[in-house]
Amino acid sequence: MRWQLSKEEEQYFEEAVLFAALASAPPPCPRIRTRFNFNALPDAKLAVPVLWEDTEIFFGRSSSGLSIIFMHLLDLLDATFSSLILFNRNIAAARLKEYSQAVFDAGSPYTNVWCFVDGTVRGVCRPVPRRVHHKKRKLLGQQSIYNGHKRKHALKFQTLVTPDGLISHLFGPYAGRNHDIKMYRESKKAGTIRLDSRFRGFRVFGDCAYGNDDVIVSPFEGAIGNLTAEQTHINACMSRIRVSLEWSYAQIVSYWKALDVKSSLRIGTQPVGKMYRVVVLMTNCITCIRGGNTASDYFNCPPPDISEYLES
Structure with a gap:
């Protein structure tokens, strides 16, 4: 499966690559063997408010299967990098x-x-x-x-x-x-x-x-x-x-628009707290990759390298 980016998707390229680097464990579907990699799925789901049905064609899986993979990757990132968060x-x-x-x-x-x-x-x-x-x-x-x-x-x-x-x-x-x-x-x-x-x-x-x-x-x-x-x-x-x-x-919220639409954040049916913790981790990673943000420019204090941040 080749990852092809349109002009609208280019702004999410770094986030997609980052998910591929962080979430290396396979999705929890022991009865489904596939060579495809869905590590960019949380990026696509959190970057824009989109329904699972709208992602079925792009990822080639059912909405229920995509939801399971999404939840697994959230759990993986939250558990693996809990000390950083x-x-x-x-x-x-x-x-x-x-x-x-x-x-x-x-x-x-x-x-x-x-x-x-x-x-x-x-x-x-x-x-x-x-x-x-x-x-x-x-x-x-x-x-x-x-x-x-x-x-x-x-x-x-x-x-x-x-x-x-x-x-x-x-x-x-x-x-x-x-x-x-x-x-x-x-x-x-x-x-x-x-x-x-x-x-x-x-x-x-x-x-x-x-x-x-x-x-x-x-x-x-x-x-x-x-x-x-x-x-x-x-x-x-x-x-x-x-x-x-x-x-x-x-x-x-500028990076992760899905968390800025409160009508779609339903407590009890979604792990809203875990989603926010993960996007904070991802935002920190983006800041390290890009060499800073508005706050670091204001203080003239560059962030650490991404490898230093993840290995600390």
Whole structure:
């Protein structure tokens, strides 16, 4: 089976090659022997919102078979590279001085901030309510994932974004109603960083809700009139730099359009959380292959080579 790219498909060439390099295990169909390779299937499914029926002719398999292969490759990538998704500690520790210098050169008053922490909200389709009490006719299901701040049903993830444009840590999913602090505490990332002597003296920057300790630093709290001129200046500088978080989130959905259509993301029938974890991994790989992204250009901090990233 020859892989032929049309003009519309050329933009997905790197992602397709990357899947072929990462997902080397055969699909779980012991009764079907084939010489064809479907490692690019998740790329085609996640890059654009498409129905399985629309991919049958292209891949030459039934929609049910393609779905099985897709799920297998998701499981494979998520399990194989779980350490890279959860926290790529070795690369981060090796580049702490480079990261902190890049943040300082971008205008930060701090010389020891090496990354930024925040939660991201990904919209999903409204779940069908489930009746749990016939007499009171009480409905449960959709309330738990409704995010009142964004006013939509969603899943939440916690991230650490470094100046080289990589999402070095992804934790979740959590129901949309949960607060960022709950994810931060249950991820136990502060303890992991605190126990690693390589991170001693360096800080993560987060919003006011995260507080201040030996791991994390946040803006000064209070009304502008109650802050000193120096404190106001520090808050303004860090707020401007911290916008790089949003660039990283936007990059994910720009590559993987299927995850930007919440009406097609159905909790209970799709592994939405696992899909997002895998596309974060793939986005990091694309950043390494292309030598950077918007965030890394802003900080003038190139990412590591793809082989260094995958082998760390």
